[in-house]
Amino acid sequence: MRAIQYSVTGEPDVLTLVDRPMTEVGPGEVRVRIHRSGVNPTDWKSRRGSEAGTPVHPAQVPNQDGSGVVDAVGQGVDAALTGRRVWLWEAAYQRPAGGTAQEYAVVPVRHAVPLPDDASYDLGAALGVPFLTAHRCLTVTEDGPDRLGPGKLAGRTVLVAGGAGAVGNAAIQLARWSDATVITTVSSPEKANLAALAGADHVIDYKQQDVVGEVRAIAPHGVHTIVEVSPAANAAIDAAVIAPHGSVAVYATDGGATMELPVRASMVPNARWQFVLLYTAPESWRPRGLADVSAAVEAGAVRIGPDAGLPLHHYPLDQAADAHAAVEDAVVGKVLIDVI
Known part of the structure; x- marks a missing residue:
């Protein structure tokens, strides 16, 4: 599968398009076919690191936020989730292969939140951070x-x-x-x-x-x-x-x-x-935050796009470096990578 990764910290050009093997789904995990990958300042800060040129091993797939469709589930996960639309949060945190800048991402099931049918993948990828x-x-x-x-x-x-x-x-x-x-x-x-x-x-x-x-x-x-x-x-x-x-x-x-x-x-x-x-952040807060953001989406109370005061900037997967550079340059709006 196509994926973006970096094996050394530094400028956006350390991001490389590669062909990675499909990650197997473990117990309590889901695999998501990524449609959109959201880019946030935390993503470029992690990529840049504290000192340019520091080796990253194993190589890191960037980006915490994303949206897509559950492709497979692991042991202990309800099989009914397969085919469900979801949005992802903290996909890459402490998971080198988990970032959303790739065609398929494997994350713990709690990191995949149902996305209503009337909510766009663009919105889903803009929710997490x-x-x-x-x-x-x-x-x-x-x-x-x-x-x-x-x-x-x-x-x-x-x-x-x-x-x-x-x-x-x-x-x-x-x-x-x-x-x-x-x-x-x-x-x-x-x-x-x-x-x-x-x-x-x-x-x-x-x-x-x-x-x-x-x-x-x-x-x-x-x-x-x-x-x-x-x-x-x-x-x-x-x-x-x-x-x-x-x-x-x-x-x-x-x-x-x-x-x-x-x-x-x-x-x-x-x-x-x-x-x-x-x-x-305290673990006791996290379920409340996830529930309330999900409720706001269900109610149609949150939006993105120019009419909602958040212009969108789309980049294809092979231009992930340009997407990171745009966020690092403080572009006004939301930067998204179109994986599909």
Whole structure:
């Protein structure tokens, strides 16, 4: 079968199209015929590694997210799953042969989630990293719910930094589905339009407007949850607008390793600074996140594409390096690899 792999860390050109043998299905596993492979920043960061040129053995098939059809099941797995449409999450994590940038991927059955017939493979491949990250960010607030869905965030205000990004888009959609008032910040009129299409109630251009003043005008008592993509740049702003017992959920590093934390401004409201990484998130949260994202898909509450504020960029499998480069260059929208 055709597959993309890398045997050394580095630039996108370390990704190579090869012919790999079909992976056998083990107990508790399913094999999925991949239709779409989603590319996220975590994928290129893993490929680049901490030092270019580091050998990777065995060779790694990249990409955590994907969608397709169950082709075979292992011992202990319900045979009725064969032929089912599914979306995959963390397919490549600690599984060198499990990534979705290949024609067939074998993963533990819990990593293959049913995809409704009316949901596209494009949507399925866009769910894992962005929507699960967004769910985690939206459910870590002290007095907030640990589940999402209609009414769960009613009466609450959420601030999403970077509403035109994939996680920002997912956070806006999930928060609106849960009936929150959603404020988001962007850096241009074009991105403002995308955030509005995603469903944000209020959009602030941080290059043209005073974010603290605008947020406080909308939410005089502060915002309950902040989904933060740029902590090094925004820590002071976040501390200035957080509500009592609110949380700042940090899911990205903003390219920097450190940030200055406003201690007093965070202490007075008993604010929580919560760092979010899917791979090491508490296991107790994971079933809730998967269930809620699945429920949102079933309800038709989440969308992708230009009309949903998330333009799509498609690449064939043999151009996986270009797909990785696009994400690494911070292209606006969702990058997908068409395996079929």
